[in-house]
Amino acid sequence: MIRGTDGKRRSVTIHDVAREAGVSRGTVSRVLNGGHYVSPAAQAAVNAAIRKTGYVVNRHARSLITGKSDSVAFLLTEPQERFFEDPNFNVLLRACTQALAAQDIPLLLMIAGTEAERRRNLRYIEGGHVDGVLLVSSHSGDPVVSELDAAGVPVVACGKPLGQRAQVSYVAADDREGARAMVRYLHDSGRRRIATVTGPADTPGGVERLAGYRDVLAECGLPVDESLIVPGDYSRASGEAAAELLLERAPDMDAVFVASDLMAQGVLDTLSRGGRRVPEDVAVGGFDDSPAALSTRPGLTTVRQPWDRISTEMVRMLLARIAGEEPSAVILPTELVRRGSA
Amino acid sequence: MIRGTDGKRRSVTIHDVAREAGVSRGTVSRVLNGGHYVSPAAQAAVNAAIRKTGYVVNRHARSLITGKSDSVAFLLTEPQERFFEDPNFNVLLRACTQALAAQDIPLLLMIAGTEAERRRNLRYIEGGHVDGVLLVSSHSGDPVVSELDAAGVPVVACGKPLGQRAQVSYVAADDREGARAMVRYLHDSGRRRIATVTGPADTPGGVERLAGYRDVLAECGLPVDESLIVPGDYSRASGEAAAELLLERAPDMDAVFVASDLMAQGVLDTLSRGGRRVPEDVAVGGFDDSPAALSTRPGLTTVRQPWDRISTEMVRMLLARIAGEEPSAVILPTELVRRGSA
């Protein structure tokens, strides 16, 4: 803030800095934008003036010229109830916010749970108010993906967008290999009747983790018993229901690979109510390594998704896309985390 | 988008709309801003032109003039790990995002976990890049509150900011009365050795819920046994530790009022490991009615915080503050939710 000739408060502009430094506004702008074609002397004078006046750039004025907003949207199109319940969401959101903040780029949080919200957010984004979007949408054929792509808005998705013609950047954990590692581990510890609770078939996690399960059974020469495969929807409740079904269909199962920690929690509950000891009678393996995995009794053996790296990569890729790079995909390795349940 | 005379894509501006409607840009701007002093005919022509051209206002240009950004920050200064772990956070964040979205105001998510992050966010906010801030900061004497206030930035806090000279707007649940209702309920169901696990003494929930506990004991003529009062920090782990201490100090306790659901989860775990049946041997009451309350066995009897209303009120008050209204406080009633644990 500064006092104008009329004594009123107004914020300090590039003009004030220029006067203070004894240079033109153009020169101030040049040092602000990287200092190219500026003499060291002018550079120093301007920097001193900036410090003295407490100048901070007016981003609106800048954006008006450059056509860029220097902000990014984090768009959630998932049926929100479920995903907001998921502890992974927090980890992702926080890490993205911080990775962006490190570059001084604010994150606009947008939720497109209803059709009306979807329209509004799309209008805002396509209005050019953000430079790109970090997209969290796991269901197949989400129209948001193609709309954004058609509008020419840089997008990086979390997880591979299924059923899309558009070529969109994404970063994902290696679901299939993660699932393999877990099932292999169950097999190696002597389990032979290994069941699985899958995620929805229209999500990458639903498809890939099941594929990994099948891979290992084949590898090990174990027959694939379809009655041992039960679908879930990633919710805890669906884990309970799935476990009940399994207990009924295959009372002799000795292990379950569950495609998410939240569902694994449900499985654990049902198993314990059914009088099965974990891991003695039935070993349980989860997926995610979410905070939930620490709160079960026994602790959940699971597959860690590298959320920190996922977030960092998403941000890096989005910035690259905004800078003009072509779309690309990054697959990150997972890690088996052993606790008490298997 | 539109094609310029040179055939290049450029976005449609107020100028295009004016030409299409056969009026001046000033008139277009007037209908955009409420339609005052505009004839019905001009109004209609402009609206038609807007629809035809697909015009959407350039907010940067607008902000440059008005000095307002039409956006709001959601600032989290809590030591982040803990609060991001709290399911209440999600409920609050989602509801605020949606209440704001309904007014077409984007929410910028900011996390000030470290000193560096705090500075950066403050600089951004004080640079006038947001019109106001929704503040989530529960520890006493948070410097962010006074800095924001000193900079003249409208603020509405979630929960009463403790240890502040600044007069800041806030909305909070009626912690004290909520605690009273719970302890009264425990007493009414015949419990006489009622312990409590409190929140940190520098948070409103830590102070008020304990006060409510004391109120009821006094009301009922029960002696206050200080050894029955154990402090926690809202985390699940602290609930476990507190319960261990209580089991040791007061093996005859028959109820515990726990100041958060997360801690209550920990208490439940410890109790069950200690061989106590809930609610038969010990009744357990929580606070929050967070998603965690549904996932315990038995379900947690707790005090519901009206997060929807809290969020709605926060947004409403912030908008009022931005519009020039004086600070104010809103206290919202809580509700006792009975489940299996008490």
Added chain:
DNA sequence: CTGAAAGCGCTTACAG
């Protein structure tokens, strides 16, 4: 390397 000038897309007194 540097200054003068145009212009980004809008809003808002001002004069009619």
Added chain:
DNA sequence: CTGAAAGCGCTTACAG
């Protein structure tokens, strides 16, 4: 009620 004009705070060719 309406148009012409000034101006918000910047960036960026352009000419030197």
